Amino acid sequence: MSIKFVNTPSLEGMDAQITPVVGENPLCRISSVRALYTAVSRQELMDHKPGTVQGFVLAFEEGLKNIVFANLDCRHDHFKLVNTVAEAVRTAVEMHSQNIFVPVGTDFTDEEVSLICQGLMIGAYRFDLYKTEKSAKVRFTVYSERDYSAAVQNGKMLGECTNLARDLVNTPGSDMTPVVLAQKAAAQAELCGVKYEIFDEFEIEKMGMGSFLAVARGSVNPPRLIVLRYQGDPENDSTVALVGKGITFDTGGYDIKDDESMSTMKSDMGGAAAVIGAVLAIARAGIKANVTAVVAACENRVSGNAYLPGDVLRTMSGKTVEVINTDAEGRLTLIDAVTYAVQKENAFAVIDIATLTGGQVVSLGYRYAALISDSKVLTEMIQKASAACGEKVWQMPADELFLEPMKTSTIADYRHTGGKGGGTIAAGLLIREFAEGRHFAHLDIAGPAFLESEFPGWETGATGYGVRLLYQTLRLLAE
Structure with missing residues (x-):
């Protein structure tokens, strides 16, 4: 698995998106994702408790096939934050996603972004050493307008260890x-x-x-x-x-x-x-x-x-x-x-x-x-x-x-x-x-x-x- 950080949004080559839902500013920067978010309604998503995950199959966006909403209003609880992100990854992988776009808002702390990336690495883990059919390798692209590159690398490193x-x-x-x-x-x-x-x-x-x-x-x-x-x-x-x-x-x-x-x-x-x-x-x-x-x-x-x-x-x-x-x-x-x-x-x-x-x-x-x-x-x-x-x-x-x-x-x-x-x-x-x-x-x-x-x-x-x-x-x- 791999994680890279970018500060320019692009869905080229992506087949899924994990969207953190936080407060009143959900990160739905891609038009079809925003449309889905509107169609499902914020209330329906946020009626679910912090720490919950919902996955949807997209039928109206070429390339991007799946979206997973992760309610991160639990982010003050770092145990829940890591586990929620990890569960979002498992949900995306179960939907046969391999190249996953993760947009992150500018209001997260560096520590929280590191934890998010730890969750990505933990959720993507599979022990398949003894299996003849290996798990597909998952690749994450983390995007934000704020420079979180150091936090992303720290989270990736801790996830690897x-x-x-x-x-x-x-x-x-x-x-x-x-x-x-x-x-x-x-x-x-x-x-x-x-x-x-x-x-x-x-x-x-x-x-x-x-x-x-x-x-x-x-x-x-x-x-x-x-x-x-x-x-x-x-x-x-x-x-x-x-x-x-x-x-x-x-x-x-x-x-x-x-x-x-x-x-x-x-x-x-x-x-x-x-x-x-x-x-x-x-x-x-x-x-x-x-x-x-x-x-x-x-x-x-x-x-x-x-x-x-x-x-x-x-x-x-x-x-x-x-x-x-x-x-x-x-x-x-x-x-x-x-x-x-x-x-x-x-x-x-x-x-x-x-x-x-x-x-x-x-x-x-x-x-x-x-x-x-x-x-x-x-x-x-x-x-x-x-x-x-x-x-x-x-x-x-x-x-x-x-x-x-x-x-x-x-x-x-x-x-x-x-x-x-x-x-x-x-x-x-x-x-x-x-x-x-x-x-x-x-x-x-x-x-x-x-x-x-x-x-x-x-x-x-x-x-x-x-x-x-x-x-x-x-x-x-x-x-």
Whole structure:
């Protein structure tokens, strides 16, 4: 797919138009579109709630076949804005449109135009790698009398990085092994001028990452520690670490998942895809900040060498953890990745993002991520970033009471699961224990990272959740 910006309106080569309907000034600049708009009547269109989409087949304009009206009176809500535009694209594509004209009024902010273009990219996404018949490529031409060229490029870039993350997660686990994920991350980093370092299982062992290696050892596919470093502020020696959970496939280990739960477990690397996509976006935008992405990539499988409930693991920090349930493996990889970030990369702040707990889905569903943090700075920045990009978060209490059951092991420093209830919070607080007092925030994206049914503007599968949120968070921190 592609997007280009023009400041001269032309429908030559266009077969569809997506028309934003906003306030009293609908953008119906082409005569036939204006005629249709009049015929349908503004009242009929605007009787529909903000965020709704209507598509029409045109019978009176040569070339232009379809028009989709998108009610963007919801534009103050950036979640709805992106999703409405994405749904308009899906509607146009279902009407067999490929070359789509998008007129944008001069009263939009640059931020809103960027979000519109993100919606265009998200709505046009199709994962057809394994299909013999490929989806038609969609091309957008965004027009305005005002110069929105920079905003269009920003939105296109963020859409591309989001869709890259979706591709990584949507690829089946047998093809997206830890080694392949590392190779793809390195290849993308080279394209963006981001430095990278990939550690193999022997180097991981030398660093003492016993918790990470325990999860990995059940698979014949070796683990990889992926580190991407972007230096946008070379005069400053501090960095923010983005740590993503990278379980490329999760069977649950000996506490094995049922077939329904396991069928979508290629999604358990949603956090890894998010931090990879976010660092690439930050680099492409040239944000003045130093950012390091850390991914402990491995599989959680069953074998004669797999780790067991009751095992005691020595982490990179030197602290020990008693394994209670092998299907709570993500936190075991993350605590070593967080320790690496603070000890080896000297991160002054750590944000980890992970498809971590079923409790997050139960409590917040598929549109909100759970935020656990006692850092006022990070909490404020993440919440502002959420409002700006439309990826929703909900802050959970970071109360030490949730951590206490995890300190009751009689044979290790920690149990790696807590008591009944509050498991999402307890998991985040356990990971925080290994941040060594740095600013820390945990994002549980078990729900929003992967959709098992369609949502307006989105097809089933990976969403790339977190790419835009982390990008906006770092942009705000850099200001």
